[in-house]
């Protein structure tokens with residue numbers, strides 16, 4: 001559920017269909033940055049540097065102009081203050097590797113900025129990129145033609161490749177859309193999506209329902225919503241079993257998911273093959289003392305229509321281990337961020353690609369790697385080696401399975 005760590009409103013990224021936060025891709029302030037110098041500045045010490053204004057360590061930003069560290073709006077707003085005082089625009093989150101421009105009042109992103117996020121990921125997870133140098137070498141040794149690869153990737157290429165077991169390192173990037181057929185609403189589909197349904201909760205903005213800040217102020221809203229939304233009884237559908245089939249054949253490299261429903265895991269995909277970027281619902285914790293609590297306990301309170309407060313000194317609210325806006329993504333997201341560059345086939349399914357940093361995974365996919373988008377609409381992917389299977393995900397998956405000659409899974413009825 002992580003959408004942004006700095007916005008407390010939808011901040012200029014609002015459209016007619018609802019509210020969302022997506023990065024600006026052409027920030028006019030970015031070209032003046034000295035990216036090499038900034039990348040050099042990212043070291044171990046910097047990650048432990050407290051906010052210059054209040055010495056807090058919880059959630060800090062690196063000002064990309066003066067390289068000073070300041071805290072976020074969720075702490076004491078010293079980064080925002082710094083921008084007002086000296087006019088420095090762009091900051092890099094030392095929590096979740098996102099970029100925010102204070103002058104544009106928006107997340108920003110570009111391929112050039114990857115030098116900073118990838119240095120950050122290297123410093124934070126020094127053992128995670130062992131094979132990266134080898135990969136870089138391999139790419140450098142390729143001829144130009146190999147690098148550019150064929151421009152087309154057709155449905156026939158996909159079916160033939162799967163039939164012939166040609167793809168050995170398949171990655172998935174999934175979102176709420178793959179679980180819609182299981183009966184769980186997504187966020188943004190007008191009418192049926194969750195954001196259309198929270199209007200009666202009188203939230204200051206729809207994402208507030210999953211914001212840490214708002215949970216602290218008005219926990220009742222989240223507990224009210226949990227009754228209708230988080231207590232679903234859903235079972236995996238063909239899209240989840242498709243990932244499992246690829247795993248069973250030994251060809252699943254990783255399944256990166258934004259979903260918190262754990263349905264791929266329930267279908268049989270082991271957790272070590274999954275990156276649950278926005279957390280999960282297998283356990284809960286107190287937001288103050290971090291004590292673990294069970295989901296049974298959490299739902300007991302939800303059913304009694306009460307807020308669950310921990311028995312610790314601070315009486316913190318207890319919430320499931322899903323990532324709220326304002327929280328860091330799990331370390332596994334950053335440590336496995338670069339893995340996607342080793343995939344030989346990538347499926348992007350059921351996501352509007354509006355949530356960052358998750359959506360930035362796409363920039364790591366090699367140009368030569370075929371990318372298959374399975375969704376109602378194309379959220380703006382344009383590249384070579386691209387196949388868009390438009391329409392209901394279950395239909396597309398069932399038709400792929402049939403054409404490859406794979407048996408469909410028997411689905412459980414709820």
Ligand code: CNA
Pocket residue numbers: 001002003174175176177178179180181184185186187188189193194258259260261262278349350351352353354355374375376377391392393394
């Ligand atoms: P989203 O922004 O709601 O986008 C869903 C996408 O899937 C949209 O592009 C839809 O058009 C598409 N879609 C929906 N149903 C279908 C279908 N049957 N066939 C084809 N396409 C379909 O959701 P994202 O995942 O992109 O946004 C990320 C949020 C949603 C994350 O923070 C999640 O935690 C959160 N979320 C998760 C769940 C879940 O775990 N099942 C449910 C609702 C929201």
